[in-house]
Amino acid sequence: MIRAVVFDLDGVLRRFDPAHVAAIEARHGLLDGSIHAAAFAPEMLDPVITGRISRAAWVRTVGEQLAHPQAAEEWGRHPSVPDAGMLALIDELRSHSIRTAILTNGTDTIRAELRESGIDVHVDEIFNSAEIGVAKPDPRAFQHVLDALDLPAPEVFFTDDSSSKLAGAEALGIRTHHFTGEVALRAALCDAGVPVSR
Incomplete structure (x- = not known):
């Protein structure tokens, strides 16, 4: 589960x-x-x-x-735009008591950027490689996430738009999905037994 x-x-x-x-x-x-x-x-x-x-x-x-x-x-100062559909998906997951988190290869300003964009209020945890000290796909980055969430690997699902970043998660037994868009991600979550709409 x-x-x-x-x-x-x-x-x-x-x-x-x-x-x-x-x-x-x-x-x-x-x-x-x-x-x-x-x-x-x-x-x-x-x-x-x-x-x-x-x-x-x-x-x-x-x-x-x-x-x-x-x-x-x-x-x-390059501006970014939150993906409204993805934030709606996160809110849907949380409505089913599924915990949500970000794991990014980021810099020391990530938390401020997420506050400014409003993304931070949609997730339960923010994991940033600049704070962890190791970056994806290093398995240690994913182990840090597992330890912080206090969950075994098979109970965690990870998605990234860079397929090369998935290896560290897969090495630990985390279920992964190469992100290509919201529709495919919803289908992958449904296939994993996660209660979201397709």
Whole structure:
């Protein structure tokens, strides 16, 4: 029996408009994709999502890498939009006494971002790699979640839009789903015996 559903954040519960980044690059004469190429290179990303540096320091370093700090600062203020359908799904789960949580490879500002967006009131727990100290797909990140929820792995369901992030959960026996949209997720939850509408 599934007693908790854990969601990735970006690409699942909130979305970013890629046109926003493209517009920043065009405005500052940067090559298409150059901001994300710099920001998400492992040597740049790993320190911030494991809490070794702050988000502010990460954005500054991206600016240095691009030789364009203003573009990096604008990118760092990239607005996100909560997915209303997914938040309704979470509320439906909670109405059936299913616990809900977020597990994100995030930075030190995640809790503030979730408060600002209103997403935080829809979930019971927020797990952030910058606070845990290890990031998905490391099984230790998922073990931290299991320990905090005080639930065995077979009673937890995890979904992420990056299939590579599922491995650590699967290694522990957590039921997983590669997120491609709300409809498919609802079907997967129903198949797992979770009482939600399709």
